[in-house]
Amino acid sequence: MTVLTTPRLSLRPLTPADLPAVLAYRNDPQVARYQGWALPATLEAAAALVADAPLGTPGWVQRGVWAGARLAGDVALNTDSWRQQAEVGVTLAAWAQGQGYAAEALRAVMAHAFDDLGLHRLQASADPRNGAVARLLTRLGFRHEGTSLRSCWHRDEWADDARYGLLRSEWTP
Template sequence: MTTLHTSRLTLRPLTPDDLPRVLAYRNDPEVARYQGWALPATPDSVAGLVSDAPLGAPGWVQRAVMLSGGELVGDVGLNTQGPQAELGVTLARRAQGRGYAREALHTLVTHAFADLGLRRVHASIDPRNVAVAALLTRLSFRHEGTSLQSYRHRGEWTDDALYAVLASEWTA
């Protein structure tokens, strides 16, 4: 099981004990607004986030975002498919705007390139999520394009913006 550390955060596998807190923030309408999971999130749907799989295993692998004091404030995920992966981040509302998402994603992307040897990491977002678009740009992700009204999300046709960074760009 892969655990990553920063000066303020630990990214560790989610456990069954984490699930009530995960369920609470994933059902917060402000947190879930631009996220792809069905609402309401259920105990069964969040239980699927618990896994012993290492980061880099095929498919989605989630990690809890823990403050140095031990408080769970969100989760990040890596969906690895061959030499590339999609990433995602979800933070409880009270943890947003404090730089935790940037710190967690920077650590995750560095691990993806330096330790897993991936070639490309990308993120697919609703472009109305201006905060995440700005975060990805600050992390050196490039906006590669936007597909207009490409999927139904919570009863409306939604655009899909793709951001990506290559390993050669990350290390440069």
């Protein structure tokens, strides 16, 4: 089990006891607006996020983002170990947004991915209408690599998909 800590946060596996909080923020229209999961988020879908697999295990592995005793959201690493690459993602409850938690959580995951797992590259995907995430990824050192126009069917419309990437050699902790 991988647990990461920062000065303000603890990133640890979600448990069944966390599912009511996960469902609450994942069903919040403000939080879910640009996210790819089906709405309403169901207990079964949230339960799939509960796992104690180490970060770096192939596929999506989630960690709850804890600010003190309160679940602020979740962060994920989708590792493709044979290519030495992974995709990162983050979701925060509305109350936790705008406080630097997403950057702090992602920096911890990035450090783990590059330093501990030895990955070559990280990538992220975002709806380009989500300006806050685009600015976050850029601040973290990711480069905008392109946007696929109307490539994702999302909430009953075709949406664009902006792709971001960062090589280990470009990363500055």
